[in-house]
Amino acid sequence: MSRVAGRTDWAEEEDDNDVQLPAQQITKNKDGTETIITYRIGDDGKKYKTTRRIKKTVIKQVVNPRVAERKAWAKFGQEKGKAAGPQTDTVSVAENIHFRPVANWKASTEDKGEDEKKQMELKNAKIKCRICSGDHFTTKCPFKDTMAPEGDVAPADMPDDAPGGAQGGLGTGAGGYVPPHLRGRGGAGEKMGGKFDRDDSATLRVTNVSEMAEEQDLRDMFSRHGHVTRVFLAKDRETGRAKGFAFVSYADRDDAAKACEKMDGFGFGHLILRVEFAKKA
DNA sequence: AATGAGCGA
Numbered sequence: 277m278s279r280v281a282g283r284t285d286w287a288e289e290e291d292d293n294d295v296q297l298p299a300q301q302i303t304k305n306k307d308g309t310e311t312i313i314t315y316r317i318g319d320d321g322k323k324y325k326t327t328r329r330i331k332k333t334v335i336k337q338v339v340n341p342r343v344a345e346r347k348a349w350a351k352f353g354q355e356k357g358k359a360a361g362p363q364t365d366t367v368s369v370a371e372n373i374h375f376r377p378v379a380n381w382k383a384s385t386e387d388k389g390e391d392e393k394k395q396m397e398l399k400n401a402k403i404k405c406r407i408c409s410g411d412h413f414t415t416k417c418p419f420k421d422t423m424a425p426e427g428d429v430a431p432a433d434m435p436d437d438a439p440g441g442a443q444g445g446l447g448t449g450a451g452g453y454v455p456p457h458l459r460g461r462g463g464a465g466e467k468m469g470g471k472f473d474r475d476d477s478a479t480l481r482v483t484n485v486s487e488m489a490e491e492q493d494l495r496d497m498f499s500r501h502g503h504v505t506r507v508f509l510a511k512d513r514e515t516g517r518a519k520g521f522a523f524v525s526y527a528d529r530d531d532a533a534k535a536c537e538k539m540d541g542f543g544f545g546h547l548i549l550r551v552e553f554a555k556k557a
Numbered sequence: 558a559a560t561g562a563g564c565g566a
Contacts, residue, residue: 523561
């Protein structure tokens with residue numbers, strides 16, 4: 277009794293009763309895996325040795341490039357002139373929250389950026405303006421209002437007695453211009469009220485999409501619930517910056533309904549997706 | 558908060 281009374285370290289006493297166990301051993305294997313050997317005493321009082329072989333996955337922390345860029349800014353406003361980093365008197369730093377990052381989240385954007393650039397260059401190399409020979413479409417030419425395509429004579433300037441089709445000008449080609457009302461399926465009258473006649477009955481509108489997400493990311497996520505026929509990620513035409521919403525179409529409306537239920541509230545990147553059926557069928 | 562294109566070469 278008195279022997280115990282003076283003691284404060286009860287945990288140590290507990291240890292004294294235990295059989296001494298060998299320390300955990302970790303061995304690194306050539307193939308990148310690790311073997312971990314641990315020892316424990318089971319409920320039955322027997323000594324157990326556990327051998328586990330694990331593969332470590334490196335999770336690269338993803339920082340939004342725009343956020344990273346802001347971090348390099350010089351301080352301004354009331355914090356102007358202060359040293360870099362958070363000031364403890366004005367800023368409290370929250371713990372780093374890892375928010376359910378998805379498996380296929382793009383860890384690096386650099387390499388794919390170059391890929392895309394090359395694709396664009398290839399595409400652009402093929403097009404040649406018929407007016408100024410620039411690398412844009414004729415309709416995009418800055419001179420399209422003031423100049424006619426090379427080798428053509430503007431109709432207004434064409435004399436009435438000009439030989440028809442001699443220069444292969446506008447309106448003389450067999451497969452030339454097709455008026456809007458004759459385009460598309462058979463050219464019947466406008467039945468659909470909307471501008472676009474796509475079928476949106478199995479289309480979901482996805483909002484609160486991280487601006488770092490790409491169409492392929494969405495396709496990957498939504499494909500597990502059915503056959504995705506189309507993914508449209510809204511972007512600004514000039515800047516290419518994602519607008520934060522997208523449309524995902526399924527071949528089957530039932531799949532769309534299931535996906536809608538499953539994916540609404542799904543954590544993607546650092547945001548929670550909102551998914552509902554698209555309006556304007 | 559937010560409902561999408563470009564047609565060609």
